[in-house]
Amino acid sequence: MKRVLLYGAAGGALIALLKLIEYKHFVHAYPAELYGGLLALIFTAVGVYVGLRWTRPKPAAAVPKHVPAEETLKGLGITPREYEILCLIAQGMSNREIGEKLFVSENTVKTHSSRLFDKMDVGRRVQAVQKARQLGLIP
Amino acid sequence: MKRVLLYGAAGGALIALLKLIEYKHFVHAYPAELYGGLLALIFTAVGVYVGLRWTRPKPAAAVPKHVPAEETLKGLGITPREYEILCLIAQGMSNREIGEKLFVSENTVKTHSSRLFDKMDVGRRVQAVQKARQLGLIP
């Protein structure tokens, strides 16, 4: 709300500045580039400022404390087998290695991990590991 | 060196653009503010970019609360930039996302991560994260 108003006000001020510059331009024909460069500098500076302003604040989200793994697992609908795959993924194993360890095909591991990522709402295995750690699923 | 030249060239081009705009302004009196606003937007965008680009890399990976990591890092010959990539990998980011966050190309991120894996003696990013945690490099 306030931000929008401020933005609008700033925009208006800038437009006014522009017109003013143009008036000057009418009077003196040559220092036009100078004013142009100045304007460029100004807007660049403004850009730097707002850019920094916009991307800086990053408050960390509070994480709920210890919830027994069992609860979380069932809450997410993660099956025992999927949890098993999750643990092995967290050990840094490839799908192939997991398949060999569990005596199943790599395709099966892929299916499990896909459903796992789906249930955990992640898209990459590293994210799955990180989230599982946050959830207390793995130490 | 080259960067300065490029900057100069870009500046010249922009000045030329400005003059061109001004010519248009001579012909049509009304859409002047429009062009001005456009220019403002452009320069603001440029400002955002360069601002982020030049101020980010410095405080970017000010993550580590752990000081004992310094020892391990130097012991392994891991550079600050590589450590930065390591942290972002541990957050589950893809190489592309890391590149966008750090304003470098994906190729660069790949180079860093490759050397990182080499120094950490791992072959996959999940292993790198796990090992980094074991070494106390990341919380």
Next chain:
DNA sequence: CCAAAAATCACCCGAACGGATGACGACGGC
């Protein structure tokens, strides 16, 4: 100032991964 280290970027290639889909057998409840 110059050499070394660090950072940047590009290209290629093969492997690994993720998503979507379909299928089949086993088990357990209702």
Next chain:
DNA sequence: GCCGTCGTCATCCGTTCGGGTGATTTTTGG
């Protein structure tokens, strides 16, 4: 018996990763 869940496996397709090589450009330290 029937339905739902689980585990298993496959195939296709596109993306991401990891490895290798080579090059240029800061940055830094002596």
